[in-house]
Amino acid sequence: MTDGGVAIGDHVRPTEAGRDSHVPAGVYRVVGTDGDAVTLLLVGDAAGRRVHTGEVVTVALESLAAFEPAENPDASRSFATRILSQLAGLRWSLRLLWRSIRSRPIPGTTAITLLLVGAFGEAILPVSETVLTGLFLLGTLLLTYLGRMGPA
Structure with a gap:
């Protein structure tokens, strides 16, 4: 995400370039933001299927460039x-x-x-x-x- 502009509730995933970071592959929901960092909750696996792990990671705002927008895993469920x-x-x-x-x-x-x-x-x-x-x-x-x- 080049502009770093995310809001609570947005979904993101690490890009190929961002996979070498401490954030495992998957779909994350933005659950918190402050001036320096973004808090992400893992809500989907690498294939975009819904998961319930409770895993939370914090990413520095400047590291958000290694993420791309992702589809909500719940949206694809019937x-x-x-x-x-x-x-x-x-x-x-x-x-x-x-x-x-x-x-x-x-x-x-x-x-x-x-x-x-x-x-x-x-x-x-x-x-x-x-x-x-x-x-x-x-x-x-x-x-x-x-x-x-x-x-x-």
């Missing part, structure tokens, strides 16, 4: 592939949440009970809609907290 990927992510999230609840049965059961009572309690409990909404939100927050903590 709609069905993107939906299946989202469903797989949801499945893993639910699986981790279930493991977290199983490892902490009392808070997990409490969270699920609060959520269910808040959602379906109007026929059972003589309380206002505000109380039921509060119970639902409290159960949701507790489940979220348990999910973020991960399994014990």
Whole structure:
């Protein structure tokens, strides 16, 4: 990139001349910029296929001349592939949440009970809609907290 002008969200790849640098071949998304450097996240392999490595590199702004614009690896995925990927992510999230609840049965059961009572309690409990909404939100927050903590 001869002008060095990149913005967050742009995709770049090292050119043939830039392959001898410390940056491995692949497609990178610009995730940060400052006056002297650009932070890049590896999002595609050398063939442009999507990867999830979490590898982050920082490149000096003057070294950006060894990079060229690249296509977003997500743009080439079909709609069905993107939906299946989202469903797989949801499945893993639910699986981790279930493991977290199983490892902490009392808070997990409490969270699920609060959520269910808040959602379906109007026929059972003589309380206002505000109380039921509060119970639902409290159960949701507790489940979220348990999910973020991960399994014990």
